[in-house]
Amino acid sequence: MKLSISSELEYDVPFEADLLLQIEAAIIPEQRVITAHIELPPVQHFARITGHDTIGDRIWLRMQGPLKVRYNATVEINRLTADIAQLNAVPPHLLPGETIEYILPSRYCASDQFQQIVGDLFGDTQGGARVAAIRDWIQANLTYQAGSSNAATGAMDTYNSREGVCRDFAHLMISMTRASAIPARFCSVYGLGVEPQDFHAVAEVFLDNTWYMVDATGMSTPDTMAKVGVGRDAADVSFLTSYGVANMQNQSVQVSYVE
CATH class of the missing domain: 3.10.620.30 (C8orf32 fold)
Structure with a gap:
């Protein structure tokens, strides 16, 4: 099963703040990330860290101003299932x-x-x-x-x-x-x-x-x-955790099946 994923976040960050972002599909054996791209605005600081239980990545951002994040990926699911x-x-x-x-x-x-x-x-x-x-x-x-x-x-x-x-x-x-x-x-x-x-x-x-x-x-x-x-x-595992003021303007998610 292949999925096409597209998500977008828009926030206003009026004052300098630290933000923890986690919206990317994890690269793990049960699923294969075929293509992926994340688009971020200019920031003062960017760093990737490992997610909880070493599953997925979190991204630290330090910034002020408009935050617009776009993420697109194609992911193949190979997960063990059972009754x-x-x-x-x-x-x-x-x-x-x-x-x-x-x-x-x-x-x-x-x-x-x-x-x-x-x-x-x-x-x-x-x-x-x-x-x-x-x-x-x-x-x-x-x-x-x-x-x-x-x-x-x-x-x-x-x-x-x-x-x-x-x-x-x-x-x-x-x-x-x-x-x-x-x-x-x-x-x-x-x-x-x-x-x-x-x-x-x-x-x-x-x-x-x-x-x-x-x-x-x-x-x-x-x-x-x-x-x-x-x-x-x-x-x-919040998709966005803000250590400072962050006002949500818009968010959208689209998930569809890929032939």
Whole structure:
């Protein structure tokens, strides 16, 4: 599967500020970046650094004035896929060290608050069957509603309101999975089929010693998503983090299938 990706950001940065940008498809074995180009304005400082878990790149910018970023890429997806429900969980005491942070609570994923909830809702399931049951419950009980959440919305807020956008679906999926003692992390992606087209967020779960993508919105599938970065939750993989004033003027994303 080949994807054509185009994204654009426009911000006004009225005062000198440091900006952390992460919008490029990651160069990793599960996907091949065939072509890529990023266009940036003149800046005072530019530096590339490795993303969380060494997946993808972040870009440091120091600048003042109009920020216009254009990114275009063609990416071939070669990702391992499976029926999640048939996979086994790794017992917590056998988990690799690098997965431990993903069974712990984080800023937007207060998984410790969900232990009783997942026991009540999914107590007769385990392993991949538990993950599939969580995914199906979220799809059946949450409404995708633009503007229904903000930067402070956490997974419990989403559980109570029963609505949100992709990052909220992902945060709830991650929290319920971690509460089930299965590692789960936040994954920023470009997804085919996402409506309205935008930067997309899904969960990744650790089963049978491998990470598998799970889109709780049901809009995209693992073989039609280009991974940008991963982290504990959205705070780790924001497409733009500003250490100073940055006013958004416009943003757009287009993802299409390439014959």
